[in-house]
Amino acid sequence: MIAFENVAYNYGGGELLSDVSLRLAPGSFHFLTGPSGAGKTTFLKLGYAELLPTAGRVTIFDRDVRSLSRDDVARTRRRIGVVHQDCQFLDHLPLAANVQLPLTVSGKAGSARDLTDLLSWVGLEKLADALPPSLSGGERQRAALARAVIMGPDVILADEPTGNVDWDMSLRLLTLLVELNRMGKTIVVATHDLNLIRQAKSQVAARVLRISKRRIQLAGADL
Amino acid sequence: MTLPKALSDFLSPDGHSSRVVPPSGHTAWLTSFTAGAMTFLAVFALALSLASGRLADRWSDALARTATIRLAAPEGQVDQQTAAVLALLATTPGIASSRALTDAEQRKLLEPWFGPDLPIDALPIPRLIEVVEDGTGYDGEGLRQRLAAEAPGAVLDDHTRWRRPLAEAAGRLRLLGLVSIVLILATMGAMITLAANAALAANAQVIKVLRLVGAKDSYIARAFVRRFTLRALTGAAAGALAGLIGVALLPSADAAGGFLTGLGFQGTGWLWPFVLPPLAAAVAFAATRHAAHTKLKELT
Numbered sequence: 173m174i175a176f177e178n179v180a181y182n183y184g185g186g187e188l189l190s191d192v193s194l195r196l197a198p199g200s201f202h203f204l205t206g207p208s209g210a211g212k213t214t215f216l217k218l219g220y221a222e223l224l225p226t227a228g229r230v231t232i233f234d235r236d237v238r239s240l241s242r243d244d245v246a247r248t249r250r251r252i253g254v255v256h257q258d259c260q261f262l263d264h265l266p267l268a269a270n271v272q273l274p275l276t277v278s279g280k281a282g283s284a285r286d287l288t289d290l291l292s293w294v295g296l297e298k299l300a301d302a303l304p305p306s307l308s309g310g311e312r313q314r315a316a317l318a319r320a321v322i323m324g325p326d327v328i329l330a331d332e333p334t335g336n337v338d339w340d341m342s343l344r345l346l347t348l349l350v351e352l353n354r355m356g357k358t359i360v361v362a363t364h365d366l367n368l369i370r371q372a373k374s375q376v377a378a379r380v381l382r383i384s385k386r387r388i389q390l391a392g393a394d395l
Numbered sequence: 396m397t398l399p400k401a402l403s404d405f406l407s408p409d410g411h412s413s414r415v416v417p418p419s420g421h422t423a424w425l426t427s428f429t430a431g432a433m434t435f436l437a438v439f440a441l442a443l444s445l446a447s448g449r450l451a452d453r454w455s456d457a458l459a460r461t462a463t464i465r466l467a468a469p470e471g472q473v474d475q476q477t478a479a480v481l482a483l484l485a486t487t488p489g490i491a492s493s494r495a496l497t498d499a500e501q502r503k504l505l506e507p508w509f510g511p512d513l514p515i516d517a518l519p520i521p522r523l524i525e526v527v528e529d530g531t532g533y534d535g536e537g538l539r540q541r542l543a544a545e546a547p548g549a550v551l552d553d554h555t556r557w558r559r560p561l562a563e564a565a566g567r568l569r570l571l572g573l574v575s576i577v578l579i580l581a582t583m584g585a586m587i588t589l590a591a592n593a594a595l596a597a598n599a600q601v602i603k604v605l606r607l608v609g610a611k612d613s614y615i616a617r618a619f620v621r622r623f624t625l626r627a628l629t630g631a632a633a634g635a636l637a638g639l640i641g642v643a644l645l646p647s648a649d650a651a652g653g654f655l656t657g658l659g660f661q662g663t664g665w666l667w668p669f670v671l672p673p674l675a676a677a678v679a680f681a682a683t684r685h686a687a688h689t690k691l692k693e694l695t
Contacts, residue, residue: 250609277610
């Protein structure tokens with residue numbers, strides 16, 4: 173699916189990631205943890221070709237990201253659902269249109285029934301016509317998750333999806349992610365919430381990766 | 396993407412590509428206003444150009460159909476040489492008619508400069524003979540040679556010296572009008588490019604979201620191109636209509652005569668301003684498309 177081979181990334185002020193090698197197997201569930209600023213978001217951005225590595229090689233669906241044209245990148249992202257901490261919606265469009273956006277930009281027509289089912293799955297069916305600024309943090313996160321999965325992606329990359337929500341909502345989002353993993357999706361969740369990771373490990377066989385000193389390592393038994 | 400493909404995408408019934416860009420009243424109004432004002436000016440430039448063209452043709456035609464022979468002969472030979480010239484002209488192919496101007500007519504021609512009491516008999520004024528072509532034209536050089544042989548004092552003036560600068564002046568005025576239209580459209584293109592760039596920069600976050608969910612640059616560009624093209628078309632249509640009304644309200648040429656009052660459209664010329672809105676839309680389409688693709692590369 174996505175593979176990192178001796179990847180380094182440098183923002184210009186020193187290396188943030190160094191000699192990172194990792195292969196995300198299909199259907200796997202990974203947590204990515206580490207202190208704030210450790211490089212979790214950068215790692216995820218490398219994983220959906222938002223950034224290019226300054227050294228090493230990132231391959232997405234067996235293609236080196238450096239060889240991808242701009243259109244190739246767009247097509248690749250249709251196979252990767254991304255959930256950001258700040259969600260990033262088009263604030264002038266209603267929630268339903270935002271959730272459907274991946275279908276719209278790829279020229280596919282989704283059925284109204286499927287959309288309603290998806291919104292029901294994340295518990296937002298009554299807010300289909302609401303504008304994003306009127307939604308709570310939890311509602312926005314669930315909407316972002318719905319948008320991330322509407323194209324039926326192979327991989328879901330979630331960056332602090334529970335960062336702005338309370339514990340109950342965190343568990344609800346986690347349950348949705350676990351459900352997706354059981355459907356065969358490859359999941360990577362970047363989070364610094366160790367309680368959430370512990371909770372997840374009781375539901376799913378998740379590997380926990382920790383970014384420390386610019387490198388990625390498997391977390392110890394404390395998690 | 397090729398231009399035909401871009402046009403095909405633009406015309407496809409995908410209304411959503413425009414809706415993904417939030418409405419921006421300020422740039423919308425500015426774009427429409429710019430297109431309207433520029434098209435309004437273009438209508439007048441077009442009217443000037445067409446009127447100049449008509450004037451050039453009219454001057455050329457009117458002067459080209461007539462010529463004058465000045466006959467300066469020694470006293471006592473004027474009537475004889477005049478008769479010889481008229482006889483020669485009567486047998487010259489391409490000449491419909493010819494006649495010598497009377498003393499009264501010559502006095503009238505000189506009145507503006509010398510006043511009404513000019514003693515024309517006492518002055519060595521040459522006899523003027525008016526020559527009218529029959530449409531097929533005559534051999535000017537051959538006529539000059541024959542005049543030199545039979546009436547040495549006769550000089551043929553086919554008005555070339557007058558006609559050429561007048562026709563050239565009118566022709567340049569027509570060219571100036573056309574250049575003005577090109578400049579107006581180019582200026583409109585530049586202004587729409589600036590507005591499109593501003594809109595793209597202001598919507599950087601929207602573009603980021605669209606890219607995140609897998610939108611290609613062509614899709615994002617189309618949203619902006621469609622919007623700006625339609626705004627330009629709407630504005631230009633209003634500008635063209637206002638320009639047409641303005642031209643229609645100008646005094647008619649028949650009322651007072653002269654060049655300025657002849658400004659306007661005649662016959663099928665009234666259809667030309669209707670070409671301007673589609674032309675403005677085409678300029679907006681090309682300008683926005685170029686700006687969008689350039690800006691989207693910068694926003695990587």
